[in-house]
Amino acid sequence: MAAERKSYVLLALFVLLICTESVLVHGAAGGNGNNNGNGNNGNNNGNGNEGNDNGNGNNGNDNGNGNHGNSNGNGNNGNGNGNGNGGNGNGNGNNGNGNGNNTGNGNGNNGNGNGNGNGKGKGGDDPETTNYDELSPLASGQERSFCKGKGGSCHFKTLVCPSECPGKKPKKNKKNKGCFVDCKKCETTCKWRKPNCDGYGSLCYDPRFVGGDGVMFYFHGAKGGNFAIVSDDNLQINAHFIGTRPQGRTRDYTWVQALAVMFDSHTLVISANRVSKWDDNSDALSIRWDGETIEIPADGDAEWRTNSEGRKIVVERTDDTNNVRVTVSGLLAMDIKVRPIGKEENRVHNYQLPENDAFAHLETQFKFTNLSDLVEGVLGKTYRPDYVSPVKRGVPMPMMGGEDKYQTPSLFSTLCKSCRFQRPSGVASI
Structure with missing residues (x-):
């Protein structure tokens, strides 16, 4: 009887081990977890995973899209890989056109159009933010802007400055905030027109x-x-x-x-x-x-x-x-x-x-x-x-x-150990 009970215990432990391994390998039902979708062949593999290192090493088109976390979509081959990922290090090392767009980073891509439109946190400034034409103000004096950026929810929309800050350039800046138009976020806000010493940059x-x-x-x-x-x-x-x-x-x-x-x-x-x-x-x-x-x-x-x-x-x-x-x-x-x-x-x-x-x-x-x-x-x-x-x-x-x-030799010098900028040929320092 003792030997029989021992056999049952060993069998139970074996079944539990197999179940645990299955969970670790396959993740949750929705594909969540780390290292999911690696090494897949074919189209649309590894989409919608959550966690780190998802969708790596896929072959084909549209692999690794929609992942959340760091280092998603690396090493893909084909067009459109690694797009729309959330987090840092997404879309790196892709081969082909259009890889790594609209992600946090996009370094090391091969092909045209890779890594375009990327920004670093809140420090970057997207040109689409100020891509607008000035329209005549309302009778109340509130200025209007016509957003021209293609794509997005603000394309060809008119934004109106709030009544609290009707103009972009108030005459009495010490007392009045200015209107800031953001065609990327599709909003207008009131801000002081002076440096924020606790802000980015x-x-x-x-x-x-x-x-x-x-x-x-x-x-x-x-x-x-x-x-x-x-x-x-x-x-x-x-x-x-x-x-x-x-x-x-x-x-x-x-x-x-x-x-x-x-x-x-x-x-x-x-x-x-x-x-x-x-x-x-x-x-x-x-x-x-x-x-x-x-x-x-x-x-x-x-x-x-x-x-x-x-x-x-x-x-x-x-x-x-x-x-x-x-x-x-x-x-x-x-x-x-x-x-x-x-x-x-x-x-x-x-x-x-x-x-x-x-x-x-x-x-x-x-x-x-x-x-x-x-x-x-x-x-x-x-x-x-x-x-x-x-x-x-x-x-x-x-x-x-x-x-x-x-350190540079003068205020107008572009020479330092780590400087990158070079003046056009024939342009002398002031």
Whole structure:
């Protein structure tokens, strides 16, 4: 009898093992779980799986579509593979046309049209957002925009600014928000037209960054130094640092005093003038276009604009003084504010600033369009699809290194150890 009971127990354990293996291999009834759909042959394999590494190694068309999780749809052969996946690393290594579109990443694809339209988190700026025509405003003064982007729910729709912010360029910016039109989301919202120092792509304080990945970090730089903030195939942004080093301190306190935006054959420079005593009614902002100072009127449209090499460049006031928005079509938009170091701020941080210098500096927030996957720079690299921040989380001042990789000889130089941008032949530095 004992031997018979032992046989029953062994049989039960054997059946349980087979059932467990079946669950692990096949997953739940809906195909959920990890590593589902690998190695399948034929069309439409591995669709609708949830979890990691689904749909890998399929052969044929339309494999691995609709997966959720990381690394879905890798290694597919054929057209249209890996589309519509959710998560990072989707659609990588596909062969053929149209692979990896509209996913978080799309690197390593072979063929035409791979990886197009990808963005890095909330830091990217889709051109379709502002693809609209201005229409005549309503009788109430609310401005209207006609969205032109093909596809999507907002195609050929008219968006109207809210009554709380009827215009895109309010005259009294300190008191009134501006209307922001987003034809990608098909909505209009009211926002302050000034840098958000806690938002994606911001550069403020001494200096503190918030990257394209949303991670905050500090960058020391050096007093009098120049550093590549962004360096990509068609764009370079350098920053000039001012600073001071109180007695007994081993590092400089630094702030960004000027930015040089270089693209095509042009250079746009935005800088804060040195002032001994700050006056809110005085304009300490200076702007130069290819070496020539430009003046922005305080009335009317309160803007300066030009067209060059197929791009529209607009610099507009967003307040009576010391605030502007810079837009370069196809590349970026920047909200910039000039501010000083106040007496209380100087006391709290023990900067020990001299009496004859207010240390006026820039606070900036960037929005980029069409950055490459290999973008470099102190801020630029945080927009890479595969970027993982090395800064230590949870500390009061997480520090980012890289001074040696991104230091440039001057504000207008595109040379550094990791810089990518190259001026067109025959274009000299200012």
